[in-house]
Amino acid sequence: MTNNKNEPRVLALILGGGKGTRLYPLTKERSKPAVSFGGKYRIVDIPISNCINSGYKKIYLLTQFNSASLHLHITNSYNFDRFSSGFVEILAAEQTLEHSGWYEGTADSVRKGLVHCRSQHPTHYIILSGDQLYRMDLRAFFEAHLKSNADISVATTAVTREAASGFGIMQIDSNNKINSFIEKPAKDMDIESWKIPQESRGALPANKKYLASMGIYIFNTEALEKVLDSSFTDFGKEIIPHAIKQMNVNSYIFDGYWEDIGTIKNFYDANIQLTDINPQFNFYEEDEPIYTHMRNLPPSKINSAQMTATLTSEGCVITDCKIHRSIIGLRSIIENNTVLDGVVMMGADFYETREEKNTNKKKNIPTLGIGRNCHITKAIIDKNARIGNNVRINVDGKKYEDGDHGSFYSADGIIVIRKGAVIPDGTVI
Template sequence: MINDKVLSIILGGGQGTRLYPLTESRSKPAVPIAGKYRLVDIPISNCINSNIKRMFVLTQFNSASLNRHIKNTYHFSFFSSAFVDVLAAEQTPDNKAWFQGTADAVRQSMHHFLRHDFEYALILSGDQLYQMDFNEMIQAHIDAGAKISLATIPVNAKDAPSFGILKTDNNNTITSFIEKPVTSLLPDWTSPVSDNMEKQGKVHLASMGIYIFNKDLLIELMNDKSTIDFGKEIIPQSIDKYDILSYQFEGYWTDIGNIDSFFEANIGLTDNIPEFNLYDLKQRVYTNARMLPTSKITGTQLNKAVIAEGCIIHAAKIERSVIGIRSRIGKESTVINTYMMGNDDYETLETMEKDKPEVLLGIGERCFIENTIIDKNARIGDDVRINGGKHLTDTETATYVIKDGIVVIKKNAVIPKGFSL
């Protein structure tokens, strides 16, 4: 089988500064999404659904929670060769530096990969939302006799300047590459696409940051220590040397690189027919099976709400919002256009009696919350009003950050009763 010849390498990314403060105490792949999953669950689930079950996750910043999540989640048969291993940056006698880029991360970890028998390395990003059958891409790679393959997605002229744009011939062979082109250059950077994509004006091919490398070539490329990044160096420098295939993908895909795209991706799950389909049994998204109780909702008007397990909700209204595991929302509160990540544990009656916290876990009573991300284990007191939007300027305090009009309540933050923003 093809997938037995594939080793998957999932890149955890750098410090994730653009997703700060969600990455203040956790790595990018460990950021919670959709109320119950983590970002790393997406590439891992795509691999499992493609029957690719040998995976390494490369990370170096705040990797403790990621390690814990993977250890608690991905258990395979004792007699299986399947695994998901986290490789954090490590100092060795030969190298005392941290990962300097995507290619450098793979280079420093090669000695771990080479302990396994494989013919193709599938290199994935740990911060993207999509569903893809990698077997189709791998088969296309083999059929084309390519040395390297890139997954590409057709985009329009408005979005193209945000990506690395590739140009292909009629055989889907990549002939040139440009990083984030200015709009005036785009007429010269069109490629053959399907009729459906052409009708939508999506005639520019953007790199998705998903690569297949033949093992021998990857080893050869990793010997050159002057290159540290796949997208900026290795791919552009390889175009004139090797046959590189563009594998066009036309499904939903988004790069969760900043707070705005993260927020939109999560809120988009509340649409009647969301672009990212969590209900597809053939493309399941796997995560930690927590065995939580059902959610309990009393007197709440719900409209386009996604509510995870184990919640206790007495709110007046929840609209176009994602409510994460173990969330608590008090009476007469309104939550609109908000992603609430939930809590790691319940606050028991015994704990409340003993500690007598001034503000309980979750959202208190008579609150109004809009255009907000509430990170894990936050405490929002009664009568709090948070009205996010473009009228707010970017700022940071000890308990919250405002970016592009979105208010992000930090993990474990305590917002006092009566606070208004």
């Protein structure tokens, strides 16, 4: 952005998310945006990178729940040079003389953070979720907002009738103005009149006939101040439906890949899809990189392995293994004769010293990583897990009810090995 005072001044607000119960146990000790993704990234790197790549470098991240690891990641990852006016700063929930409670919802978090945002004198706010997977040219979104003369613009994505029951659905006219909103219409509800007008369809897939809110918004500053001068606590359920009745609210139809990775299944599928030859979300975009913490790790050492359709991060040591369609995270150690198929391995935060390994061996504690002769399929292995030798996970046809099973968690047939879990030699899950 230029320094011309007449130019729009855009401030980006990224919502750090709540308890993230649907992504448990990955969110037991961290917030959703801080969960590892794609081997070396965190989920929050996606919206931050979208902002930076679009030229919007004034970014506040609003946090509250289990935010320590997220704060550390932001501090280590995003430092603009001293000649830039850009920043990525944390706005953590705080007690003041005006309010003493926690954030009560997405809108409430922005309301309580406005006192800090006003010092940037923004003309517009872009509000983003911290736990979605997509690439969007936010500048194009903003230019469409200006062109529409809207007070508020809502990014929307086309969905099928079946999927519509899981989203807030928008009804628009031929000029993309939003006339009505309905929250998660029942599967047997008649919403035929809510179909996307032909004039707005463009090249959208024929089976996707309804518009779902992506939880991404642009507000004129005056409009945001006005809607937050209320008791409403949530943008999707309260602010937007109320604003539609009083303001000019526009739909920006996004036709690219977008995934809300708020459940274990969605998170697992989104990771595994990265291994496709032509993935829907592609990290290999030279002009639009996804930024993250720059680590001084050694290159991965592959002593011998048969690896297909696999992403391997830095600092790994892999010996005589067969790995297929998997994500191997930072500092992963995988010993000989182990087979991984459809595994999301998040890696480790540190390497063990020789002394630590010897001490743990005397206590019959496996070393960090995966031991010898293991066979693991359709699993997520959280950070710093210790899996012993001759361990079998999700390969013997045993079914588990969704939920907590001690050292592991089951969800939709996916086994999640907890962060820091110790799985002894010979364990069968």
